[in-house]
Amino acid sequence: MKLISVAAVADNGVIGDDDEVPWHLPEDKKQYRERVAGSPTIFGRRTYEMFDEPPGSAYVVLSRSEREYDDENAHHASSVDEAADIVESLGADRAYVLGGAGIYALFQPHLDGMVLTRVPGEYEGDTHYPEWDEDDWRLVETEEYANFTVETWERREGDGTA
Template sequence: MKLVSVAALADDNVIGIDGELPWPSIPEDKRQYRERIANDPVILGRKTFESMLDDLPGSAQIVLSRSEREFDTDTAHHARSVEEAVEIAESLGAETAYVIGGAGIYDLFQPHLDRMVLSRVPGEYEGDTYYPEWDEDEWELESETEYDRFTLQEWVRSDE
């Protein structure tokens, strides 16, 4: 199974402030993001899950949380670790699971990722949440597509 991180980040790796995006909404980015993850399970933290309850992403949500949780959503599953989250995704028959945040979840999964799909929003923004740094020697930029207000980059882990 492939683990793919999906995030929108500014030039300084800022991804959020007070639980919101730090830049004005970019509908085209939201659309491509939602389409990409629609048919596969997503892995996310509890706060991110709770912030998306009105419009849950993915075919199933694997919520990483240290505390035992029950969810009022049939598609939500609780996981206590990276390994358990991967086991749950595999038990759902997934070929791909998307890691969609928040910052702590991105950080936990960074060493395990096969790919990163990053919407790069130009500029620097005030924020309190950051996408983790990564060693570019371990990654290869596979594609880069320019859009009106962002650039979509697809990174694959190098085979070295």
């Protein structure tokens, strides 16, 4: 099973500001939702609760405290390993990690891939994508859009714990 993070990242690493995305890119939102539509998604509780309709086929919500969710497709996990076990129990071959910053950081050593929307410019924000060593990764695809670029990265063989 593969774990892949998906994030929109400004030139200065910002991914959010006060639980909001500091830019408006409808085309990015569309490609993002299409990309993850048929797969389970993994969120922190606050990120999950930001969505009126979370993307993905099932939702794994990491939280320190046990919670019940109104959506029957939402599952609580208290660790990276438990989240991965839930995804595997759903029969999925991949899951997309969708944030927030703490969740991205927790999963970074376990990721097989990253899909990063590169948003040009520097934005004010209180939330950043975690730093990562580009030597451990290989850029396998770049998709150009009018106002952003989507990069697909794969972890190099023998790196990380994934």
